[in-house]
Amino acid sequence: MLMIIFAWLSIFFTIFLAPKKHLWALITGQGFFLAFFSMAWFFLQDFNFSNSLFFIDKISGPLAILTCWLFPLTMLASQSKVYLEPINRQRAYIANSTFLQLTTLLAFTTSDLMLFFIFFEASLVPTMIIITRWGAQERRLEAGMYLAFYTMLGAIPLLIWFNKFYATHGSLLPILTHTLYITQTPTNYPGLFWVTFNAAFLIKLPMYCLHLWLPKAHVEAPIAGSMVLAGTLLKLGGYGILRTSPMLQEDTLNQTLLVMLVAILGILATALLCLRLTDLKSLIAMSSVSHMNLVVAAALISTPWSYSGAMMMMIAHGLTSSALFCLANTSYERTNSRTMILLRGTLMIFPLAGAWWLTVMLLNMALPPTINFAGEVLIMASLFNWSPIAFLIVALNLIFTTAYTLYVLWSTQRGPLPSHIKTLFPYQIREHLLLLLHILPGLLLIIKPEMIFF
Numbered sequence: 001m002l003m004i005i006f007a008w009l010s011i012f013f014t015i016f017l018a019p020k021k022h023l024w025a026l027i028t029g030q031g032f033f034l035a036f037f038s039m040a041w042f043f044l045q046d047f048n049f050s051n052s053l054f055f056i057d058k059i060s061g062p063l064a065i066l067t068c069w070l071f072p073l074t075m076l077a078s079q080s081k082v083y084l085e086p087i088n089r090q091r092a093y094i095a096n097s098t099f100l101q102l103t104t105l106l107a108f109t110t111s112d113l114m115l116f117f118i119f120f121e122a123s124l125v126p127t128m129i130i131i132t133r134w135g136a137q138e139r140r141l142e143a144g145m146y147l148a149f150y151t152m153l154g155a156i157p158l159l160i161w162f163n164k165f166y167a168t169h170g171s172l173l174p175i176l177t178h179t180l181y182i183t184q185t186p187t188n189y190p191g192l193f194w195v196t197f198n199a200a201f202l203i204k205l206p207m208y209c210l211h212l213w214l215p216k217a218h219v220e221a222p223i224a225g226s227m228v229l230a231g232t233l234l235k236l237g238g239y240g241i242l243r244t245s246p247m248l249q250e251d252t253l254n255q256t257l258l259v260m261l262v263a264i265l266g267i268l269a270t271a272l273l274c275l276r277l278t279d280l281k282s283l284i285a286m287s288s289v290s291h292m293n294l295v296v297a298a299a300l301i302s303t304p305w306s307y308s309g310a311m312m313m314m315i316a317h318g319l320t321s322s323a324l325f326c327l328a329n330t331s332y333e334r335t336n337s338r339t340m341i342l343l344r345g346t347l348m349i350f351p352l353a354g355a356w357w358l359t360v361m362l363l364n365m366a367l368p369p370t371i372n373f374a375g376e377v378l379i380m381a382s383l384f385n386w387s388p389i390a391f392l393i394v395a396l397n398l399i400f401t402t403a404y405t406l407y408v409l410w411s412t413q414r415g416p417l418p419s420h421i422k423t424l425f426p427y428q429i430r431e432h433l434l435l436l437l438h439i440l441p442g443l444l445l446i447i448k449p450e451m452i453f454f
């Protein structure tokens with residue numbers, strides 16, 4: 001595993017030594033090579049590896065693979081915009097993205113929860129630099145501010161809890177949680193306890209009510225920022241909840257009923273909100289919030305099935321929402337607008353891109369054979385087991401999701417072609433390849449879902 005980390009570090013040499021002309025080709029090539037190399041290594045370990053520094057199991061393995069896979073794709077996606085900048089800024093951009101990649105990969109694979117905490121927080125720095133330095137509009141500073149303050153707010157209780165846990169049990173290794181006899185200081189408010197110590201993760205996911213930073217960050221971020229944010233950073237929160245759950249008391253579901261209500265409300269409210277949004281990027285961000293609240297609900301139910309559902313949902317959502325941001329970005333680069341109604345009718349001029357839109361939107365809607373659907377079914381089944389009424393309420397989400405999917409497809413693809421978009425430059429092979437490489441893993445996972453079945 002250390003070998004893989006050093007292999008990823010070697011990208012820094014390429015960044016600073018590569019000649020100007022071949023910089024992006026070299027970085028993308030090396031990124032793909034490293035992604036395949038790391039994935040082969042993860043598969044060889046069969047998701048069962050632990051030493052004093054790294055710990056890979058069924059929860060961290062798939063997420064680490066997702067992180068490795070998305071890095072070359074972000075490089076592929078951001079070429080055309082960043083290529084116009086001076087060479088030093090291009091190098092700084094790639095350096096920051098690589099740094100972000102390293103921190104997230106380390107956060108997913110490290111075996112000590114304190115190191116996890118450090119990398120979890122460290123990933124904030126490159127994200128903020130990428131958003132505030134390479135964002136397209138002037139409100140990016142505000143977005144960075146929101147991101148920083150929301151994240152910091154959750155970090156403090158988590159740090160206190162980790163310290164306390166270490167002081168009483170003498171270890172923060174998740175491998176040992178089965179063997180440690182975990183005693184909890186009795187509190188009068190176990191639900192409040194749960195929320196306070198998972199606040200950092202709930203903000204990162206984000207739970208409804210704590211999600212205000214997300215649409216802002218997505219709208220302002222450049223494409224690599226959006227892809228990594230939707231693809232891996234949100235999953236850090238879900239990973240944190242799943243990873244630390246054995247350390248908390250079991251019987252908290254009744255006490256966390258309020259959180260559950262907020263999550264269920266969040267699933268419905270954000271899906272409904274998507275029907276009224278006109279800004280494509282913030283719509284995709286809102287749909288992420290809706291999906292991630294399903295993960296919160298699954299984590300609260302905390303049965304093996306719901307955990308498997310949460311894992312599947314996170315992997316599936318990582319691929320599809322990243323692909324959606326790529327699609328939104330390809331339209332944005334051509335029309336310089338995120339307003340959906342201005343992108344109308346593009347099916348007429350870009351039929352293949354229309355096919356990508358359809359595929360990705362159907363994946364996002366959780367069409368049956370896909371893993372998005374498998375994840376949703378697992379979560380819904382465990383919800384039904386917990387409370388049929390909650391199941392019925394969440395089932396409404398399926399209707400709303402279908403509705404906003406059709407709304408997006410209709411308002412970006414169909415309709416008469418407005419005269420202002422008749423002179424767009426065509427899709428490049430790079431962009432088709434980018435989308436294919438997002439969709440292909442999603443389709444391949446249908447054949448072998450046990451890979452991410454926790």
Ligand SMILES: *[C@@H]1O[C@H](CO)[C@@H](O)[C@H](O)[C@H]1NC(C)=O
Nearest residue numbers: 092093094095096099129133
């Ligand atoms: C990130 O970008 C800034 C410039 O905006 C640069 O000064 C800094 O060195 C970069 N970070 C890394 C890790 O390369």
